[in-house]
Amino acid sequence: MRDFRDAKLMAKSLREAMAARQVQLTHSETLEIVARQFGHDDWNVLAARIGEAGPAMPAEKPAEAVRLRMGIPILRIFDEAKAKEFYLDFLGFRMDWDHRFGPNTPLYMQVSRSGLELHLSEHHGDASPGSTVFVWMDGIDALHAELIAKRYTYSRPGIEEDAPGGRTLQVPDPFGNRIRFCEKRG
Numbered sequence: 001m002r003d004f005r006d007a008k009l010m011a012k013s014l015r016e017a018m019a020a021r022q023v024q025l026t027h028s029e030t031l032e033i034v035a036r037q038f039g040h041d042d043w044n045v046l047a048a049r050i051g052e053a054g055p056a057m058p059a060e061k062p063a064e065a066v067r068l069r070m071g072i073p074i075l076r077i078f079d080e081a082k083a084k085e086f087y088l089d090f091l092g093f094r095m096d097w098d099h100r101f102g103p104n105t106p107l108y109m110q111v112s113r114s115g116l117e118l119h120l121s122e123h124h125g126d127a128s129p130g131s132t133v134f135v136w137m138d139g140i141d142a143l144h145a146e147l148i149a150k151r152y153t154y155s156r157p158g159i160e161e162d163a164p165g166g167r168t169l170q171v172p173d174p175f176g177n178r179i180r181f182c183e184k185r186g
Contacts, residue, residue, distance in 0.1 A: 076127040140183040
């Protein structure tokens with residue numbers, strides 16, 4: 001019987017089975033699906049569990065009355081052009097969708113990258129400027145090199161080697177919010 005250590009093989013099998021039914025999924029999409037099947041929020045959490053190589057997960061888990069899922073942080077923004085320049089051009093997120101109730105009304109949009117989703121809002125009551133989002137990640141050196149290579153006028157973040165939790169790359173946005181990308185020490 002397969003367990004969580006077979007996740008990559010299971011993702012490959014899922015992708016092949018869906019392709020046979022004319023449903024195209026990327027490898028990363030199938031990894032995310034398999035992670036959720038094992039009760040984890042995303043592939044990164046399951047990959048960490050696989051890396052620990054601890055005891056196998058129980059075959060059946062009792063049903064829980066409350067099941068929380070991954071939250072989506074909302075960050076306050078004040079200028080659509082600056083927000084897109086920072087989140088899309090500099091950080092490399094993609095625009096998933098945006099919404100306005102009508103002309104000349106505040107913008108609300110979702111951006112994402114590699115499994116991380118953020119909501120950006122011009123609505124007054126949605127979030128306080130100066131918020132911080134903490135993001136576990138792998139590949140912090142590659143992200144740092146990518147950001148520095150872009151020569152973004154307003155930010156040249158560095159990696160803090162001894163931050164609580166691991167190596168941290170803190171990136172402030174133009175609206176006073178901070179994203180702390182953190183990689184556990186290996």
